[in-house]
Amino acid sequence: MNDIIHALLFIVVFGGLFLSIIAAEAWYWHKKGRTEMYSLKETITNLIMGANYKIVDGIAVALFIRVFFDWVYQFGFQYQPVHGIWSILLIFLVVDASFYLCHFVMHKVRWFWTSHVTHHSAERMNYSTALRQNFTMVFNGAWLFWWVPVALVGFDKNWVTIAIELNLAYQFFLHTETRSPLDKLGTIFNTPSHHRVHHGSQPAQIDTNFGGVLIIWDKLFGTFVPEEKAGKITYGLTERQPHSLNPFYLQTHEWFDMFKDFKNSGYDVRVFFKGPGWKSDKMAANKDTPSTLKTQH
Numbered sequence: 001m002n003d004i005i006h007a008l009l010f011i012v013v014f015g016g017l018f019l020s021i022i023a024a025e026a027w028y029w030h031k032k033g034r035t036e037m038y039s040l041k042e043t044i045t046n047l048i049m050g051a052n053y054k055i056v057d058g059i060a061v062a063l064f065i066r067v068f069f070d071w072v073y074q075f076g077f078q079y080q081p082v083h084g085i086w087s088i089l090l091i092f093l094v095v096d097a098s099f100y101l102c103h104f105v106m107h108k109v110r111w112f113w114t115s116h117v118t119h120h121s122a123e124r125m126n127y128s129t130a131l132r133q134n135f136t137m138v139f140n141g142a143w144l145f146w147w148v149p150v151a152l153v154g155f156d157k158n159w160v161t162i163a164i165e166l167n168l169a170y171q172f173f174l175h176t177e178t179r180s181p182l183d184k185l186g187t188i189f190n191t192p193s194h195h196r197v198h199h200g201s202q203p204a205q206i207d208t209n210f211g212g213v214l215i216i217w218d219k220l221f222g223t224f225v226p227e228e229k230a231g232k233i234t235y236g237l238t239e240r241q242p243h244s245l246n247p248f249y250l251q252t253h254e255w256f257d258m259f260k261d262f263k264n265s266g267y268d269v270r271v272f273f274k275g276p277g278w279k280s281d282k283m284a285a286n287k288d289t290p291s292t293l294k295t296q297h
Helices: 002-031 040-073 085-108 127-131 144-153 157-172 181-185 192-198 216-221 247-264 281-285
Strands: none
Touching: 002 040, 002 127, 002 157, 040 127, 040 144, 040 157, 040 247, 085 144, 085 157, 085 216, 127 157, 144 157, 181 192, 247 281
């Protein structure tokens, strides 16, 4: 119950801040005559998806994620944070590196893409896009790639929860086309400039800049592309872009399409574990299958 209350408090406290920033950005673009940068209906849809994601996530954390964390903890290093600022730095680095892993897997494996496609289906880049999330992430197990590495190091789960939420809060500020002071920190940190590339649907932009707070992971593993080398950025999916404003549809359509592809492939289980754009020979022969709802990540 405390975790559910914690999730609700997160919505109230950070939600108020985020709503204020969204309103300010919408006003800014309106004054600039760029009314296409915001759609009121789409913004409301994004807010609904952000709220139901956070509520379901809070329930999941309370019911089984923290219990699972305790079980994994016993097999790890059981690190004791006795080094002050260095312990804080360590948990920050481990949480952020684990996010990179989680984010990478969500793009590369269709089963996990089912809960991330929602975020990338946005055709606008503004602060409300940051809240365009999917509650089904707690059901497909993508969270394991974030929580398990941290549990194996052995941090206290309460500190892990705080570190993860702060990591996500930082990422809110990456979703904008306005000028941002964060862009001056792009050598080490993820910035709106870097993240715009990540949301792009052109070939040079796909599968790039997976970092959460830090961009160093992308530079280490060869997935970094600066905006000046990415070409013109077009947001959204490369194929079968959804145009619905129904939050439930936007959060579930990829699940239905994935299982349709599974059936149309002759029940080939590779549909679940290959990349989101993968097609079996049987699927490739049938152009009417819903496969490659995305190849954009």
